[in-house]
Amino acid sequence: MNVAVTDLKPRARKASAGYTDFEHTGPGTLAGKFMRSAWQPIQRSQDLPAGRAKPLRIMSENFTLFRGESGVAQVLAQRCPHRGTQLSAGWVEGDTLRCLYHGWRYDATGQCVEQPSEDAAFAAKVRIASYPTREHLGLIFAYFGEGEPPAFPHIPAFVGEGRVEASVEYFPCNFFQCWENSFDEYHVHFTHRTGGMHPRYPQMPHMTYTETEYGILRRSETADGKVRLSPFLMPNVLRTIVPSPNAMQGHGPSVRDSYLMKVPVDDHNHVFFISQHVRIRPGEEAVYEEKHLRYLELRAKARPPHELGLEILAGCLTLTDVVEHPYLAVIEDVVAQGGQGTIADRSQERLGRSDTGIIAMRKIWSREMRAIAEGKPTKQWQPLLKMPE
Ligand code: FES
Ligand SMILES: [Fe+2]
Structure with missing residues (x-):
């Protein structure tokens, strides 16, 4: 079906006084910093089986989400620092993720632990960003802010049978x-x-x-x-x-x-x-x-x-x-x-x-x-x- 063009583009905005830019949450924005100060849900637990890696986009940033074979969900940087391909297309091996381009392998902390075609000392010098994760109420949460994450769970479980x-x-x-x-x-x-x-x-x-x-x-x-x-x-x-x-x-x-x-x-x-x-x-x-x-x-x-x-x-x-x-x-x-x-x-x-x-x-x-x-x-x-x- 053809869909007519709708008026869904942002309309002209008047400059508003005060701290009222609630909408922009990319890196460095004020609303983005406020949102990043809290645990954020990123995926339903059931949508990430063990051994699966996926791309993740949240607050205008891209990441790699994967669940290691021991069952723990992990969030790493989007790209492999070798030549920059997307890590979500790689292979989960144990609790590590191997890049599909040349096989560099990263653990849950983002540390490179293997580089099949490089000198042995190189891997120790390569580390990518990783982010804390937790699971609660059927959802995977991650923390993208600075410093230590706030207490978790931040919301109580439901009480009673069910x-x-x-x-x-x-x-x-x-x-x-x-x-x-x-x-x-x-x-x-x-x-x-x-x-x-x-x-x-x-x-x-x-x-x-x-x-x-x-x-x-x-x-x-x-x-x-x-x-x-x-x-x-x-x-x-x-x-x-x-x-x-x-x-x-x-x-x-x-x-x-x-x-x-x-x-x-x-x-x-x-x-x-x-x-x-x-x-x-x-x-x-x-x-x-x-x-x-x-x-x-x-x-x-x-x-x-x-x-x-x-x-x-x-x-x-x-x-x-x-x-x-x-x-x-x-x-x-x-x-x-x-x-x-x-x-x-x-x-x-x-x-x-x-x-x-x-x-x-x-x-x-x-x-x-x-x-x-x-x-x-x-x-x-x-x-x-x-x-x-
Ligand atoms: S781009 Fe990842 S190993 Fe080369
Ligand atoms: Fe409603």
Whole structure:
């Protein structure tokens, strides 16, 4: 299908005062330094089997990701320093990676440990960059900042019986407008209207945002007295209750305790990692597993949500045309957030009462970026130790 050209290019930006360049996260940028001060998810654990190497792009930088045969995930520099080819095409041997061009071999620390055609003393002088990794909640995390990484895990495991399911979705726009969407509870009633999941004109809950030692605590209270607490960890993790993808097809438990994380690939693309706690009633494991596998089959056959979202923005399709898609909610989010432009133009926006959370979060980001720019200490964000009550 031909896709019409859409208005997804960054629009002209007014120079804005203050530390408000939240969008650019490449090396040396203020937002990039803030993001690199925290562990970032880089891949689902299940997508990196032992013995596999892959290219990795995050925050406009390229790396090599591989899992050694002992099962440990490793991140190394993108290129072999001999003549510069991409290491991800090489061979995993034990817990080392061998370059496919001339066979130089690197261990998990980036130290060159073998050079088949060179003098024995040369290898000891060659070392490439390596980055700390950890695994938690079905995801591989890496640390790309300076100095020692912060405490890990920075987010507590889910409590109680059940299993963890991780998913990842690609979004063709800047990560920050989607991180802002995490603070935007009101959008669900409109953006996600097509599938009939939400009432059309809801009562706005009363929301407050309080800065904490880990980030921001959002408290929302509806007119009937229901209170919901959602912790936001700086710079980019939300813990909240959201519908599961398969609930939308009637294939599983309807809502799940979840971590949502948006991570830049570069300034125009990002990935959305979701780690969810699936509570399955005792005795219903086999029934759930069968439904879940059926859902995964549906997903495998369906077109990627971001492609459909772009076609809707181009006017080739409507949301009604894709209402049967097994992850309609992501298409809807791609349409709403990608529709802001590849990089949203904040100089033109008109914020209102419902944007209080976005404003609060931007102020904190701005304050931290200013401290980084001025060489002053930033806030030492603490891990979330337990869910607030
Ligand atoms: S480029 Fe890697 S060994 Fe030559
Ligand atoms: Fe949404």
